[in-house]
Amino acid sequence: MERKIKKQKQHQHKQSGPKAEKKKLKKQESSTENEGRRNPKAFAVQSAVRMAKTFHRAQDLKTKKHHIPGVDRTPSEPPPVLIVVVGPPKVGKSTLIRCLIKNFTRQKLGEICGPVTIVSGKTRRLTFMECNNDINTMIDLAKVADLVLMLIDASFGFEMETFEFLNICQVHGFPRIMGVLTHLDSFKNNKTLRKTKKTLKHRFWTEVYQGAKLFYLSGMVYGEYQTQEVKNLGRFISVMKFHPLVWQTNHPYFLVDRMEDLTDPERLRTDPKNDRTVSLYGYLRGTHMKNQGQVHIPGVGDFHVTDINFLPDPCPLPDAQKKRALNEKERLLYAPMAGVGGLVYDKDAVYIDLPANYINQQEEVRPTTELVQSLIDTHTTLDVKIAKSKMSVFKDSTTLDSTGFDKQNRIVSRRFPESQGLTPDKQQWQGKTPFLQEETLSRTRLM
Numbered sequence: 001m002e003r004k005i006k007k008q009k010q011h012q013h014k015q016s017g018p019k020a021e022k023k024k025l026k027k028q029e030s031s032t033e034n035e036g037r038r039n040p041k042a043f044a045v046q047s048a049v050r051m052a053k054t055f056h057r058a059q060d061l062k063t064k065k066h067h068i069p070g071v072d073r074t075p076s077e078p079p080p081v082l083i084v085v086v087g088p089p090k091v092g093k094s095t096l097i098r099c100l101i102k103n104f105t106r107q108k109l110g111e112i113c114g115p116v117t118i119v120s121g122k123t124r125r126l127t128f129m130e131c132n133n134d135i136n137t138m139i140d141l142a143k144v145a146d147l148v149l150m151l152i153d154a155s156f157g158f159e160m161e162t163f164e165f166l167n168i169c170q171v172h173g174f175p176r177i178m179g180v181l182t183h184l185d186s187f188k189n190n191k192t193l194r195k196t197k198k199t200l201k202h203r204f205w206t207e208v209y210q211g212a213k214l215f216y217l218s219g220m221v222y223g224e225y226q227t228q229e230v231k232n233l234g235r236f237i238s239v240m241k242f243h244p245l246v247w248q249t250n251h252p253y254f255l256v257d258r259m260e261d262l263t264d265p266e267r268l269r270t271d272p273k274n275d276r277t278v279s280l281y282g283y284l285r286g287t288h289m290k291n292q293g294q295v296h297i298p299g300v301g302d303f304h305v306t307d308i309n310f311l312p313d314p315c316p317l318p319d320a321q322k323k324r325a326l327n328e329k330e331r332l333l334y335a336p337m338a339g340v341g342g343l344v345y346d347k348d349a350v351y352i353d354l355p356a357n358y359i360n361q362q363e364e365v366r367p368t369t370e371l372v373q374s375l376i377d378t379h380t381t382l383d384v385k386i387a388k389s390k391m392s393v394f395k396d397s398t399t400l401d402s403t404g405f406d407k408q409n410r411i412v413s414r415r416f417p418e419s420q421g422l423t424p425d426k427q428q429w430q431g432k433t434p435f436l437q438e439e440t441l442s443r444t445r446l447m
């Protein structure tokens with residue numbers, strides 16, 4: 001967009017009038033006054049060598065600020081920005097990714113598995129990726145990363161993995177690097193905390209560049225970093241400008257975010273070491289890709305491309321005519337390796353993944369009163385329930401069920417046969433148990 005620079009009106013010195021006269025007089029006086037005191041050699045060249053040195057230094061600083069003008073090959077809908085989270089084990093990489101995803105999409109992701117893509121704004125998508133601490137992953141990711149979040153455990157200081165990654169970065173040129181200090185809550189003394197922060201900041205500046213951005217995550221609340229600190233980091237990321245590296249602007253490359261194994265399971269069962277057919281999915285980055293060209297898959301080898309197909313965007317940006325902020329539906333989350341993301345496209349099929357909370361939303365609205373709810377939940381009548389129910393009159397006696405009564409609701413005793421005292425016509429114990437009468441029994445049954 002062309003910006004019009006409005007030129008400010010310059011100050012006009014007064015040429016006439018009492019004030020102008022006064023100023024002129026003052027100027028004349030001061031020039032005659034200082035003539036005797038002025039040192040004509042003060043600003044003259046004292047030493048030619050020194051002069052040359054100063055000049056070279058000024059020129060060096062000037063040229064350092066220049067960037068070689070690059071061709072902007074960014075398409076109208078650019079692929080997601082790749083943010084690589086690097087750090088030694090247990091420094092908080094997964095926790096930070098989880099917090100950033102929650103900050104942008106308001107969704108909680110359990111385990112981070114593979115790259116996670118989110119829509120962070122009207123024109124920007126972000127792909128988060130955790131970098132394992134092995135040299136191959138580091139080499140591959142340092143090449144393709146747009147931004148590196150370098151996590152440093154403040155209670156431990158700089159570790160080997162951090163230096164290793166920085167050294168690898170130097171090969172293809174440094175991507176944007178931001179430091180993040182974690183485990184700051186382990187410092188109980190404020191003075192030590194301040195001192196450590198300062199020392200680590202200067203060390204980080206020495207390793208990356210003077211003035212490199214360093215974030216502080218000062219502790220955890222319920223297993224997550226503090227919301228405001230994550231929000232600030234997220235805001236910084238979403239407005240950041242990126243200078244793609246030379247390698248990135250000169251090559252077409254993919255970051256695979258989804259992999260499907262298409263090998264016949266029967267073949268795998270018979271021979272587990274069989275060659276596999278896999279399908280790899282991802283956004284094309286860098287330049288255009290040529291059909292019939294060659295591709296290199298790190299760790300696998302070189303291959304010929306036989307065909308190229310376009311698939312619909314699994315995590316699209318919102319429509320162009322957007323107003324201010326994104327709404328909940330537009331804050332998409334796509335993590336195919338973790339099984340998250342609405343639609344998964346294949347060449348000839350579309351898979352729809354319905355999240356559990358979506359199914360919950362479809363549940364009918366139920367009355368809140370407990371009594372009404374229990375009536376709705378009733379599936380059998382009272383008679384059926386009674387027929388199924390069992391009871392025992394004494395603690396250790398045998399249980400009675402509906403088969404133990406005759407048609408007139410009189411007890412048919414199995415334990416005490418007629419010979420032992422219960423006569424069918426009297427329905428009464430001739431002796432000890434007067435409460436085994438019909439009335440008592442029928443009341444107990446209905447309870």
Ligand SMILES: Nc1nc2c(ncn2[C@@H]2O[C@H](COP(=O)(O)OP(=O)(O)OP(=O)(O)O)[C@@H](O)[C@H]2O)c(=O)[nH]1
Nearest residue numbers: 088089090091092093094095182183184185219220
């Ligand atoms: N006290 C404290 N604990 C933290 C902090 N950051 C992370 N942790 C804890 O450190 C543990 C490891 O965190 P993760 O996010 O799994 O670390 P990671 O770097 O992903 O670990 P790996 O994937 O095994 O390399 C978790 O239990 C976190 O709760 C912090 O700033 N303070």
